[in-house]
Amino acid sequence: MHDSSISLIELGAVFFGLGVLGRLAWRIGVSPIPLYLLGGLAFGAGGLVPLAGIEGFANLAGEIGVVLLLLLLGLEYSAAELVTGLRRSWVAGVVDIVLNALPGAIVALILGWGAVGAMAMAGVTYISSSGIVAKVLGDLGRLGNRETPVVLSILVFEDLAMAVYLPILTAFLAGATLLRGLTAVGVALVAVTVVLVVALRFGRYVSMVVDSPEPEVFLLRVLGAALLVAGLASRLQVSAAVGAFLLGIAISGSTAENATKLLEPLRDLFAAMFFVVFGLNTDPRSIPPVLGFAIALAVITTATKIATGWFAAARQGISRLGRARAGAALVARGEFSIVIAGLAVTAGAVDRELAALATAYVLLMAILGPVAARVVEPVTRAFQRKPATT
Amino acid sequence: MNVEVTPLPGIGTRHDFVSRTGRRIGVIAHRDGHFDLVVSRQDDPDSCVASVPLTTEESAALANLLGAPNLVAHLRDQVAGVSTRQLPIAPNSPYDGRTLGDTALRTRTAVSVVAVVRAGTVHPSPKPDFALGGGDLLVTVGTVTGLERAADVLDRG
Structure with a gap:
């Protein structure tokens, strides 16, 4: 009895603290993710307030957080949007991969983390945070801007890239040889294609399995299905996250929209737990040695994301100011970078310093992203000698 | 367009x-x-x-505000020889606060009121007991002279 009361108090304090941090974050116009990570760092080993007794629950909640993050990423875009996105923006998408994955991979190689570490860091620096980007675009009233579809189509492409990247990464993390790695690439491509075809042709049957007019039945079914698929995927040595993501893509239409509405609060709750757990498992003392690399990566990948957005917007005939806005909007990295780092670290196949570098990097980028999106207009206007008329 | x-x-x-x-x-x-x-x-x-x-209601209100002239143009195109106008009830009009029947527009000017636009909402085919208020727009149908006299009636009683 005594134990559970202590756990409840600790858990309550953690959630309440996160609530206060989250409110503070949105007040000053940044994403709460960096503050959650800092909260985790403060509670964890070597941190200010070591927290004992709720690790078991926190770890499981964190796992569920990853499953929900990826399920909702899959639900965010319909299969049709993914296919059109692929057709329309593949050139910009490839530029995005090359420019933003390379810096991470190179830094990992410099630090001697090997090919698997390079692959994980490539993902960390590549993927923009679609959550932060969409929120910032909405807050700044830029949804009607002409460059916004360009920004969104890049996010859609990144979403698809994740569908291919995550299974491959998991295969390599599980210690695959080159041959088995290539097999994993093939399997991943086939799996994604099958899921897309199923979603396009038979999406309503998948939706029918989980759909229900009663909200609570629907919630239980969709959550149950997600955890079942995630668990089975994990059993089959594909990561739980990948299974949930592919399920999200397969669910379509109004079912997907309703599921998103119902699951969003749950995702926010469990994802907050996931960030805290990730912070908990990262020793704050391991951050200073990699801080220099994190700052270098932040500077370089801010520039490369802006270049990506600039390039993509220029292809659509958008003016310089709009190109700069598109680039700056994409700068934010967040939840998925941490998910990738989390996958890599829990698999134990990479240096534990990777977690420290990823934490420091996301701390910087999740704050820098919204700030960049805000200041890009005045800065670009100042650089343009004479303000454009008409 | x-x-x-x-x-x-x-x-x-x-x-x-x-x-x-x-x-x-x-x-x-x-x-x-x-x-x-x-x-x-x-x-x-x-x-x-x-x-x-x-919100959904606000969008509907805005659509009605912008759509009202469209409704009039539509009427004008449909019937030759018939004119339509939108006549406002000014806040100090004698009919501000009285019913549509009180204006006796049909008897006095042979003009019909087909709809009342109020705060962005269209009230089609108003009955004689419809209470008018300042700021209402009456969508009216009649002859050109009839409409001019109707505008006069609404202004001065």
Whole structure:
């Protein structure tokens, strides 16, 4: 009895603290993710307030957080949007991969983390945070801007890239040889294609399995299905996250929209737990040695994301100011970078310093992203000698 | 006029057109059913000077406000020899606070009131006991002279 009361108090304090941090974050116009990570760092080993007794629950909640993050990423875009996105923006998408994955991979190689570490860091620096980007675009009233579809189509492409990247990464993390790695690439491509075809042709049957007019039945079914698929995927040595993501893509239409509405609060709750757990498992003392690399990566990948957005917007005939806005909007990295780092670290196949570098990097980028999106207009206007008329 | 439809993955759809003065005016239909009204900036047509979120009722009110003249134009096209006008009830009009029947427009001027537009909502085919208020717009049908006399009646009683 005594134990559970202590756990409840600790858990309550953690959630309440996160609530206060989250409110503070949105007040000053940044994403709460960096503050959650800092909260985790403060509670964890070597941190200010070591927290004992709720690790078991926190770890499981964190796992569920990853499953929900990826399920909702899959639900965010319909299969049709993914296919059109692929057709329309593949050139910009490839530029995005090359420019933003390379810096991470190179830094990992410099630090001697090997090919698997390079692959994980490539993902960390590549993927923009679609959550932060969409929120910032909405807050700044830029949804009607002409460059916004360009920004969104890049996010859609990144979403698809994740569908291919995550299974491959998991295969390599599980210690695959080159041959088995290539097999994993093939399997991943086939799996994604099958899921897309199923979603396009038979999406309503998948939706029918989980759909229900009663909200609570629907919630239980969709959550149950997600955890079942995630668990089975994990059993089959594909990561739980990948299974949930592919399920999200397969669910379509109004079912997907309703599921998103119902699951969003749950995702926010469990994802907050996931960030805290990730912070908990990262020793704050391991951050200073990699801080220099994190700052270098932040500077370089801010520039490369802006270049990506600039390039993509220029292809659509958008003016310089709009190109700069598109680039700056994409700068934010967040939840998925941490998910990738989390996958890599829990698999134990990479240096534990990777977690420290990823934490420091996301701390910087999740704050820098919204700030960049805000200041890009005045800065670009100042650089343009004479303000454009008409 | 060319209304462009652009999908916004994860958000909804944007419908917009370029006005004669060079502004892009449009509506973002969000997946959850609410709308944003967007108007582009004069100096930077790629971006928006305003992006106003509207609830379903607010969008309907705005659509009615903008659609009322359209309704009149539609009537005019349909029947030759019949004119239509929108006649306002001024706040100090003698009929502010009285019923439509009190105006006796049909008997005095042979003009019919086909609808009343109030606060963006159209009330079609109002009955004689319909209470008028300052700021209402009466959508009327009649001959040109009849309509002029009707405007006079509403102003002066």
